[in-house]
Amino acid sequence: MRFSEVRIPRWRGFLTSLLVLLILMLLAFACHERASSPLVGTLPIQTITTPKDEAVMVYVPAGEFLMGTSDADIEHFKEIFPLRDIARFDNERPQRSVFVDAFYIDKYEVTNIQYKRFLAETGYVPKQYLDYPPHNDPNFPAPVLEWEDAVAYAKWAGKRLPTEAEWEKAARGTDGRHWPWGNEWDGTKLSGNDGTGLKDGYKETAPVGQFPQGVSPYGAHDMAGNLWEWVSDWYDPNYYRTSPPNVNPKGPETGDGHVLKGGGWAENLDFTRCANRQGGNPGSLIRGFRCVIDAPPEE
Amino acid sequence: MRNIFLSLTLIALMALPLTSVFAAGEVAIYTGITQWIGKAAADEQAEICVGMLDDAGITNTWYDSDGQAGDLADWMESATGNGALDICVLYGDFPPEIYPEGNAQTDGSIAETFIETTDGDVFINHADYMFWGLAGRNREGGLQNMMDIDGIVMWDDDTPMVVTSEGADISPSLTDYASDRPFHTDELDGDWEIEVSLAQNDDGTRADPIIVRDGNLGRLIPMIQTNGGDEPKGAIAAEVITWLMMQTPVEPAGKLSTTWGELKAVR
Numbered sequence: 230m231r232f233s234e235v236r237i238p239r240w241r242g243f244l245t246s247l248l249v250l251l252i253l254m255l256l257a258f259a260c261h262e263r264a265s266s267p268l269v270g271t272l273p274i275q276t277i278t279t280p281k282d283e284a285v286m287v288y289v290p291a292g293e294f295l296m297g298t299s300d301a302d303i304e305h306f307k308e309i310f311p312l313r314d315i316a317r318f319d320n321e322r323p324q325r326s327v328f329v330d331a332f333y334i335d336k337y338e339v340t341n342i343q344y345k346r347f348l349a350e351t352g353y354v355p356k357q358y359l360d361y362p363p364h365n366d367p368n369f370p371a372p373v374l375e376w377e378d379a380v381a382y383a384k385w386a387g388k389r390l391p392t393e394a395e396w397e398k399a400a401r402g403t404d405g406r407h408w409p410w411g412n413e414w415d416g417t418k419l420s421g422n423d424g425t426g427l428k429d430g431y432k433e434t435a436p437v438g439q440f441p442q443g444v445s446p447y448g449a450h451d452m453a454g455n456l457w458e459w460v461s462d463w464y465d466p467n468y469y470r471t472s473p474p475n476v477n478p479k480g481p482e483t484g485d486g487h488v489l490k491g492g493g494w495a496e497n498l499d500f501t502r503c504a505n506r507q508g509g510n511p512g513s514l515i516r517g518f519r520c521v522i523d524a525p526p527e528e
Numbered sequence: 529m530r531n532i533f534l535s536l537t538l539i540a541l542m543a544l545p546l547t548s549v550f551a552a553g554e555v556a557i558y559t560g561i562t563q564w565i566g567k568a569a570a571d572e573q574a575e576i577c578v579g580m581l582d583d584a585g586i587t588n589t590w591y592d593s594d595g596q597a598g599d600l601a602d603w604m605e606s607a608t609g610n611g612a613l614d615i616c617v618l619y620g621d622f623p624p625e626i627y628p629e630g631n632a633q634t635d636g637s638i639a640e641t642f643i644e645t646t647d648g649d650v651f652i653n654h655a656d657y658m659f660w661g662l663a664g665r666n667r668e669g670g671l672q673n674m675m676d677i678d679g680i681v682m683w684d685d686d687t688p689m690v691v692t693s694e695g696a697d698i699s700p701s702l703t704d705y706a707s708d709r710p711f712h713t714d715e716l717d718g719d720w721e722i723e724v725s726l727a728q729n730d731d732g733t734r735a736d737p738i739i740v741r742d743g744n745l746g747r748l749i750p751m752i753q754t755n756g757g758d759e760p761k762g763a764i765a766a767e768v769i770t771w772l773m774m775q776t777p778v779e780p781a782g783k784l785s786t787t788w789g790e791l792k793a794v795r
Contacts, residue, residue, distance in 0.1 A: 312688050312706040314758050357663065374664065422684055485566075495683040499706075512564025512620060512755060513657040513664065513709065 274448030277333055279522070282343045282386040286333035287399075287448040288524060294398040295405030297469055298504045299324035302407070309414070310499055320466035321504045324405065327394050328476045331524035334391060334399045337370075337437035337450050338458065338517050339382060344371035347382045355381075359515070368436040370456045370517040376487045379459045379518040388520035390461040393488050393506065394478050395521055400453070400491065401503035402446030408502060409445040409452045418443030419454030420494045421501055434494045434515070449519075453501040456517035457489040464488045464508020485509045489516055552773035553612030553647070554587045556603050560594035561662050563620025564755050565655035570619040573654070576762030577617065577769075584770045597623035604638050609645040615769055616642070616649075620656035622670055629661060631669040640674055643746025650747040650772065654761045657682045657709045658750050675748070680715040682750070684708070687734050695726030695737070699767040701760045702726060702737070709753035710734035719743035726768070737768065747772075 275288035298306075298321035306318060341360075347353065357374035359365070364372045373379050383389050391399065400409050410418050420435035429435060438450045445452045452458075462480025464487055465471075473481075480488070486508045492501030493515050499505065507514060557577060562570040574590055581588045591600050600616070604626055607614035626639040642649050651674075653659070659670030666673075668681050685708040695702050704727070713722060714733040720742050728735035737751040749768065752759045 310686065310706065312704055313686075314705075314756075316758060317756055495685065497684070497686040499686045500708075507755070509566055510562070510564055510662075512655075513660050513667075515664075 276336065279386065279388070282346070284343065285336040286522065287336050289332055289334060289399050289447045291329065291331040292403065293326045293328045294403040295324055296327040296394055296397050297321045297324040299405065313499065320469070320506055322469060325475055327478060329394050329398055330477055332395055332521045333524055334395065334449055334521045335519035336448060338456055338519050339371050340368050340437055341365050341371045342367040344373065344382060347385045351385055353381055363432050364434055366436070369434050370437055372456060372515050373517050376459050383520045386520060388522050390459055390518060391521040392479050393460045393462040393490065396458065396460045396490050397503055399447055399449050400445050406503065410443050414498050419501060420451060421454035421492065422495050422497050452491055452503070454492055454496065455494055457493045457507070457514045458491045459516060459518040460488050460490055462488045464506070466508065486511070489514060551612055552586065553607060553610065553614035554589065555581055555615045555617065555769055556600055557588065557590045557617040558597070558600050558623065559592050559619050560596050561621040561623070563656045563660060563662055565619055570655070573762035577766045580763060580766035581769065586769065586773055597625040601625040601638055604642050607649065608642045609647060611647060613647060613773065614649045615652060615772065617652045617765055619654050620660065622659045622661040622666060627659065627666070627670065629665040631666050631673055634673045643742065643748070645746065646744050648745070648747060650749060652749045652751050652765055654751055654753065654765070656753060658748065675720060677715065677717045677720065680712060682709045682711060682753070684710050684734060687729055689727035689729065689736055691727045692725055694724050698724065698771045699726060699764045701763040701767055705754070705759055707736040707753055708755050710736040711738050711740070711750045713738065716740065723747065737764065
């Protein structure tokens, strides 16, 4: 039989090519999903390092996310917080879809080593910085109790504090989850309180980045627990009910102190939720911060 | 003669509880500066407490301005070691006028001296970590110095507090709730002991409210240490204070005046 006699019919060749093309497309689609999925924290995360404070920052793409607490969440909370007054969650309602532009946010809370470099370079005198044990080891988050002291650092670093919307999107992704890792409480995924005080191995705060299993969808660590975090917004418990802008909201013009997010090392289920917001007198909440910068439009 | 003896015995028995009433001292409530709870909310609860104490015939003074912390200090010094049970109610702050800020006077402050006599004097604290002070001027050291217990802390939140039978008897307004800064009973030391646990967690290692007493000396009562919420702090405080003054259970808040009316009729 001559070679010319065994040629594959033209229609079968076309089908084979189509099949190969389909497989290649599927592979490409799968890879694309893995690379760009905003909801899987273990996948490649886009990062940069800023020169002034040598901070690693993670990329949060532009887009919408669910901010606040929904009626369905409230029904869930009745089960997981049976002794809480439901009115406690009123300042998180209603939940709404909010768009924020792309930005980079510090992967970790600002540490003592970074904050002390700022103090040394500028001579700035903070109003309240807990520079004593057990909080002041170099890689522990800087306990900066006053909002103004956090803003001063951010300016020095060429950055700014996140808006509450930016912070919440960086913490919970787009799907309205309760905690950075999902909707089920897991006390092993944060520097938090298990009721005995030492389950995570640290008396109070922990060095940043010690709980990678609790990382946020965009790769930010310690968004639940460790230190409460300042954001730029003023606090108004009724702000969400005033139909605020749903594109890059920056909070009310003024308010009762500034918003704190994320809960701290002394806290448990409720305060560490991404949607939780505290304002007014922060009482015994020990707080720190992290910074953001705007991402270039083309990203 | 036998009838006279019986009558005298009966009169003596009736006089016993009244003796404790007459031995009761005064109550000072301070809301000049509050911590974690807003001042307006604290004033609202204080007003409820004052009203119930007035109805119960318990002498009280409400210092509602931050300029009155000095007056509170004067009151506290006059109430210390005066042979009567006196009670100071705070809403999270711990004024430097009675406890120098930053734990500058670890022993012998006006506040500590207040609870170190056999009067059994009392601090009640609402709404935050006891003796933390505004903006954390004392932090954990406030409680540790006041109790002379190194390492005792009040961390925790979302901690379920279930009302005990004693708590239900003493304070009918108290219901199950979640405390954000409960007292750690497993860290008590020295002569400090639990007098009454009014609400606590499953294993009793956390409690709020709770009355702890330093032997036969003074008492501390962490009471509803929550951030926010609608717990009736003022009513619970009034009911516990009334119980302490009377050493007898009281009726629910709405019936307090009736109970005291009956007592006054006996008197």
